[in-house]
Amino acid sequence: MQIGKNKIDDQSLLWGRFFKKAFLFGTGSFFLVAILCYFAISISFKVYKQQEHENMDAQLDIVKSRISRVMRITNLEAFNVALQISDAGTIMKIDSVGEAIIQRNPFISGIEIVPDGIITEVYPYERHKEALNLNILQLPSARASAMKAVETKKIFYAGPLELKQGGEALIARLPIFRRGKFWGFSAIIIDFDAFIEEAGMRKTNDDNVHVKFSRMDPSTGNEEVFLDFDGNYSQKKTYEFEDSNWVVSVYSAINDSVYFVLVFFILTSFMISIGAGYFIYERFKKPIILENQLDEKSKELLRQNDYFSSLINAIPDFVFIVDKDCVLLNFHSSSLEGLVDKTLNFIGKSVDDYLGKETSQKLRRKVRYTLINNEDTSHNYHLILDGKKEYFEARIVRINENEALVLVRNISKIVQANTRLYESENKYRHLVQQAPDCIFHTDTDGLILSVNKAGLAMTGYSRKDLENKNIDVCIKLDNAEENLSSYLKKTSLTSHSAIIYTANGEEIAAEVSASVAPDGTILGIARDITERKKYIDSIEQQNDKLKEIAWIQSHEVRAPLSKILSLIDYFKHSYSHATLTTEEILAHVESASHELDKKIREIVKKAEEAEK
Structure with missing residues (x-):
């Protein structure tokens, strides 16, 4: 332990003496360069002032x-x-x-x-x-x-x-x-x-x-x-x-630019002096620093080697290194799944041994292009493995003028997913096109991007003409002060009556449901409700007739009926001391009966009109 301590103390003493010497040399270099710069700037400024004086003499x-x-x-x-x-x-x-x-x-x-x-x-x-x-x-x-x-x-x-x-x-x-x-x-x-x-x-x-x-x-x-x-x-x-x-x-x-340059040179000289001192300081301490850095870099390289080894092992793709003739020089694979040669006997063989003639020729051209132009390329191909069609993507990266790195990825699942997505899109696109209502899609400003066949038939426009129009020109909301696009930006439109203007100037009663998508575009459905509107108008007219009949029944029919009932009551209870004769009472009854009959006929006529 004592020996280790003495070694550390000796090393610290060595470093102290060395850095002190480096600091003295660096400080001396700083002052030397600063003095030289001062004389250079001073002489230059005096020359400038002399030239300025001579210019004044010449002008005078x-x-x-x-x-x-x-x-x-x-x-x-x-x-x-x-x-x-x-x-x-x-x-x-x-x-x-x-x-x-x-x-x-x-x-x-x-x-x-x-x-x-x-x-x-x-x-x-x-x-x-x-x-x-x-x-x-x-x-x-x-x-x-x-x-x-x-x-x-x-x-x-x-x-x-x-x-x-x-x-x-x-x-x-x-x-x-x-x-x-x-x-x-x-x-x-x-x-x-x-x-x-x-x-x-x-x-x-x-x-x-x-x-x-x-x-x-x-x-x-x-x-x-x-x-x-x-x-x-x-x-x-x-x-x-x-x-x-x-x-x-x-x-x-006074030329401001001259003094600006003067200040610039002074600051530059100061920075150069600092740089010179620092350079000498670094120059003297560089050997020990380099030795220490070399030790640290060696350790860092070992750590990076472990890191990259782990990283490469974790890559699910196949990694191949090929020359300009597509001869396999090296490879790495974390799994045997998807490999043509499960024995891993790739080194020294050509891609022609594993790929078909057409695929290998295309890959050769891609490799040569990458090596010559130093531009990454890719190539998609398929193989029959274990009786199944497998799809692959090869990405080619230039290593040097004679070698290229080829990353091969199995993209069968992606291709299958894209195929299903394409089929799904076609199905829903067919549903939209076959829908009986007008289905439209606009951009954020309301310009029509697409519309289905029913929409073209309803409006009478061709697809080219309609897709160049704004939805606000074709559809107007009933009882709304704003147009459709601005109204939708404030609130969703679940169902609203509207008018569709056709190419020949006709107006079609419609019901519109629309909403703003997350990307700001508008998706909507417009349904022709002309017949339904006519039916509703007919019902409303019948309701008006029935209201009129009810009013006649409750007011005009009751008046003559009340008169008849009163005359009957008068005849039954006041006949012995009646002031009216029988003929007069019968005349009043007859008059009220005729009036009642007239009102009943009017009600019957109104009812017949309502049925029509």
Whole structure:
């Protein structure tokens, strides 16, 4: 006992040292992989941010270059206009000059001549005529930018401004000096929307990069925003243009998918680190585990072997293993009953030795098909054993490319039961078809599925036409607010009077008995009660006549009879001091007798009518 205990203690100590070592290696692997993943993710994120920064720089350079191009063109056109102003302050051919400028530069919407700050000439005239005679030096919105141009003696861009003639535009004003004295301006009007499009600020090359366009108001120091971006961003770059106070800001919008991927990679790295640590841990402890599992699996295989042996012995079927040529390689049978060869001498023989030529050929084809297509098949056949015809079912299952498992079951009892069931079904089907009443079967919605011959004869429909109709169209219940199918779903219908509508439009009085089957379908019988209904109606008419006769007898006949009896009584007891003469009494008796006779004749006539 002590030796066994020491062995257990030594084994426990060995396992403890081994698992401690495996745990240390696994933990070290976890931290190593985690650090490597951290550096990889950190470097990748920095590269992404650098790329984001470069995209912003590229977009800002594009916007700057396009705006600078617009400004250069506008400056040249402003100088071109200024050179063509005469000493009188006009341009001889302002229409042709202005048309040429606008055709060359679609973003330019007009030109102005502004001597002493007063707009005297415009092009196109119809578009900008509302601005004529406007003194820009007296307008608070235009004076500061105009004076800025005069002070610096350089072209200065104002706006975007709301024009008096309508619309929003940028105005480039070039100050003109003659003999050292300020003379006025030549002004170029730039359509604001066309300017934004020309500068490429609405649509950028990168969907995550957005542009904001604003202006610093020199008088207030506040920023006026004309093209805004109100989303979340990770980086921002700004550039301010001279001679205009314009500010262009480029934003890199936060890309949720990038941060989602970042979180995903962090979690994935964490899971990889755990997996790596666990893998190393499992790797170091695997030999002992495998040895233990091998011992357990050996025991399990022994138990499974016993289990499958018991299971196979309990199978009532015959189990055969055959090759592709249907040579019997192995077999198992829990009973000798149904075997062709009771000596069990099957091994090495072909199915041709036991089955007929036709049956064996069919079985060969099934086996080959199963081996080639790896698809289970079955084959039914029969044999004459001990003078009786026995039926069998063979199920064929592929084992490998050369062998198949054949399970053979004796299905004689099943075949016999199915034969009896078929005969029984035919008998009851014949009874239904020969029944004198209409027998019908519908689906759950009341659509007729089948009807017997009597039903076809009663309705006048062909079987094809009737089986496409709803039972509610053919049968209507008397004194019922609902149709037959809905009524049956609420309550069973043991017997109810109804009307059957035939194919030629006739109405047949019927009595219907129906019920809902467990599967929701409707089974019912409809009986023609036309003659019975006529008979009942005749009896009801006779009852009405008899009631009328009884009423006449109890009321109208009794009146003249009572009168006669009264006259007789009067004659018997009051004759000595009667106030009426004999002739008068006889006259009253005669009148009452005639009235009684009339009523009796009416009763006789009513009785004769009732008999008819």
